[in-house]
Amino acid sequence: MNAIEINNLSKAYKDVKAVDSVSLTIEEGTIFGLLGPNGAGKTTLISMLVTMRKPTEGNAKVNGFDVVKQPGNVRESIGIVFQDPSLDDELTAYENLEMHAALYGVDKSYRKKRIDEVINLVALGKHMNQMVKTFSGGMKRRLEIARGLVHHPKILFLDEPTLGLDPQTRISIWEYIKKLNKKEKITIILTTHYMDEADDVCSRIAIIDSGKIIAEDTPENLKDALGGDVVSIKCGASKTCSEELSKLKWVKSAVVHDGLIDIRVEKGEEKIPKILLLMEKKGILVESVSLRKPSLDDVFLHYTGKTIREQEADPKAGMRQRMAAWGHKR
Amino acid sequence: MNRELEAIYALWKREIIRFFRAKSRIVGSLGMPFFFLAILGTGLNNAFSFPGMEGNYLQFLTPGIIGMVLMFGSMFAGIIVLMDRQFGFLKETLVAPVSRLSIIIGKSIGGATTAMIQGIIIMVLAVFLGVQFSLANIVLLLVFMFLISFMFVSLGIAIASVLDDMHGFQLIMNFIIMPFFFLSGALFPLSSAPEILRIASMFDPLTYGVSGLRYILLGTSEIDFAFSLAAILGFSILFIAIAIYLFNRIEE
Numbered sequence: 001m002n003a004i005e006i007n008n009l010s011k012a013y014k015d016v017k018a019v020d021s022v023s024l025t026i027e028e029g030t031i032f033g034l035l036g037p038n039g040a041g042k043t044t045l046i047s048m049l050v051t052m053r054k055p056t057e058g059n060a061k062v063n064g065f066d067v068v069k070q071p072g073n074v075r076e077s078i079g080i081v082f083q084d085p086s087l088d089d090e091l092t093a094y095e096n097l098e099m100h101a102a103l104y105g106v107d108k109s110y111r112k113k114r115i116d117e118v119i120n121l122v123a124l125g126k127h128m129n130q131m132v133k134t135f136s137g138g139m140k141r142r143l144e145i146a147r148g149l150v151h152h153p154k155i156l157f158l159d160e161p162t163l164g165l166d167p168q169t170r171i172s173i174w175e176y177i178k179k180l181n182k183k184e185k186i187t188i189i190l191t192t193h194y195m196d197e198a199d200d201v202c203s204r205i206a207i208i209d210s211g212k213i214i215a216e217d218t219p220e221n222l223k224d225a226l227g228g229d230v231v232s233i234k235c236g237a238s239k240t241c242s243e244e245l246s247k248l249k250w251v252k253s254a255v256v257h258d259g260l261i262d263i264r265v266e267k268g269e270e271k272i273p274k275i276l277l278l279m280e281k282k283g284i285l286v287e288s289v290s291l292r293k294p295s296l297d298d299v300f301l302h303y304t305g306k307t308i309r310e311q312e313a314d315p316k317a318g319m320r321q322r323m324a325a326w327g328h329k330r
Numbered sequence: 331m332n333r334e335l336e337a338i339y340a341l342w343k344r345e346i347i348r349f350f351r352a353k354s355r356i357v358g359s360l361g362m363p364f365f366f367l368a369i370l371g372t373g374l375n376n377a378f379s380f381p382g383m384e385g386n387y388l389q390f391l392t393p394g395i396i397g398m399v400l401m402f403g404s405m406f407a408g409i410i411v412l413m414d415r416q417f418g419f420l421k422e423t424l425v426a427p428v429s430r431l432s433i434i435i436g437k438s439i440g441g442a443t444t445a446m447i448q449g450i451i452i453m454v455l456a457v458f459l460g461v462q463f464s465l466a467n468i469v470l471l472l473v474f475m476f477l478i479s480f481m482f483v484s485l486g487i488a489i490a491s492v493l494d495d496m497h498g499f500q501l502i503m504n505f506i507i508m509p510f511f512f513l514s515g516a517l518f519p520l521s522s523a524p525e526i527l528r529i530a531s532m533f534d535p536l537t538y539g540v541s542g543l544r545y546i547l548l549g550t551s552e553i554d555f556a557f558s559l560a561a562i563l564g565f566s567i568l569f570i571a572i573a574i575y576l577f578n579r580i581e582e
């Protein structure tokens with residue numbers, strides 16, 4: 001069975017079409033990654049799937065239930081970890097989970113056992129009776145993941161599960177996610193803009209930009225489709241360089257980003273001398289050269305003409321705004 | 331149905347847990363009303379005597395201060411919806427498979443309960459200051475205190491549902507809560523006030539709360555008790571209806 005079937009789904013806010021006729025099918029058991037820069041529409045797409053927002057057009061089925069007509073059934077069958085924190089800071093970890101169990105109608109006699117189970121899954125058993133406000137960012141995220149699992153959902157939605165966390169914590173969060181996909185046999189839908197992490201974790205990936213899905217496949221296929229190698233050079237006049245390079249027949253593309261020129265070619269190791277020779281002739285100083293297989297970053301660059309880093313505004317801006325609304329934190 | 335009751339109970343419990351955990355907040359919120367009683371009440375005790383006032387000023391003031399505590403406590407509990415929204419917890423409740431009606435009822439009953447606890451604390455403190463009540467109608471008293479709290483918590487939720495951030499809170503404090511308090515006849519008998527204040531006070535829900543409390547505790551009031559009770563019920567229904575309507579419109 002398909003975990004999710006999306007049909008021409010759109011959502012328009014006043015002047016932006018945040019999600020633009022998206023169609024997508026996600027099989028059960030997948031770890032599915034939605035990749036895109038800030039403002040691409042990832043959160044909006046997810047909020048429609050979890051029945052938080054009503055689509056302007058189109059429809060979607062989650063676990064076989066229509067998101068507009070059967071929101072109750074959808075909600076019972078999914079777990080959600082929102083992009084922004086949604087724990088009650090003034091309750092303990094246990095109380096937060098207990099509250100969730102009550103809201104989702106988990107049988108009373110079974111609650112304690114299940115809470116123990118999920119809290120140990122994310123290794124927070126020792127902190128069960130600690131107030132959430134004393135938790136670090138990573139602990140809070142793990143607790144939210146545990147909370148999303150309390151009622152045995154068939155699908156777990158994770159919106160930017162590692163945003164704002166340090167690298168080590170990010171790795172451990174992904175470990176938990178992989179583990180529960182295996183152990184609890186849950187379909188996982190996540191959004192992120194860390195390409196390398198998505199590559200590592202997801203079995204399928206959709207790239208979304210300006211509300212549209214522009215590519216969808218396994219990470220391997222996406223990268224293979226690009227083919228060849230990427231030669232990255234750093235030089236003084238990147239703009240003119242890339243223009244010159246683009247003219248060459250054996251160059252598939254040459255794009256400037258982050259002060260580098262990414263040149264996609266076949267048999268990169270043979271092309272490096274040619275490139276250097278050309279630069280030499282033009283009298284341009286090349287500071288560094290590197291060769292690699294295309295990564296998801298390159299896939300993204302290929303489809304959107306930009307790297308995700310360039311497109312991205314400050315991810316914490318929204319958060320800061322919210323805090324500023326308070327004058328200061330508490 | 332059972333699920334909905336579970337949810338109401340869980341949300342009620344949350345309010346109670348948080349209330350008892352925030353001890354400093356309790357002390358803080360009871361400080362002002364206590365000083366009102368202890369300083370204003372005892373200080374003016376012998377100086378003031380209004381026509382139609384039985385007993386001393388402290389006696390007269392106490393139901394007014396209880397009403398004030400109920401209003402402050404429950405309005406604040408309602409406005410917590412706004413904080414839940416800012417700190418994200420509201421989302422967790424909004425996507426749960428329970429109706430929004432249950433969420434609102436759980437929150438308002440919880441908030442009303444915590445406001446009542448504060449009201450009872452201040453009542454006990456008043457007794458230590460020498461105020462004498464008749465507790466013949468204790469059940470009626472508790473029911474009436476609950477209604478006052480429920481009414482204001484609903485108003486608080488309604489307001490919180492339309493505000494975007496806490497900036498508006500100051501505005502509400504200054505333009506709703508304070509006028510409600512001063513106009514309610516908590517500090518002085520309305521019958522000796524100028525016409526314009528008397529008319530304004532008729533639109534103040536707290537007027538009926540204070541008057542009803544005075545009737546239950548002291549046996550006399552300027553407004554007929556049955557009328558006060560009816561007014562409180564009317565305002566409660568109006569406010570909860572508005573709260574439900576506005577809360578249902580929250581998208582996130």
Ligand SMILES: Nc1ncnc2c1ncn2[C@@H]1O[C@H](COP(=O)(O)OP(=O)(O)O)[C@@H](O)[C@H]1O
Pocket residue numbers: 013014016017018036037038039040041042043044045
């Ligand atoms: N509540 C809203 N009202 C108006 N515009 C919104 C709202 N939420 C998001 N948007 C806009 O919709 C677009 C997509 O946003 P979002 O779904 O949050 O993207 P992402 O999660 O990929 O960063 C952005 O342009 C954003 O500004």
Ligand SMILES: [Mg+2]
Pocket residue numbers: 039042043044083159160
């Ligand atoms: Mg987002």
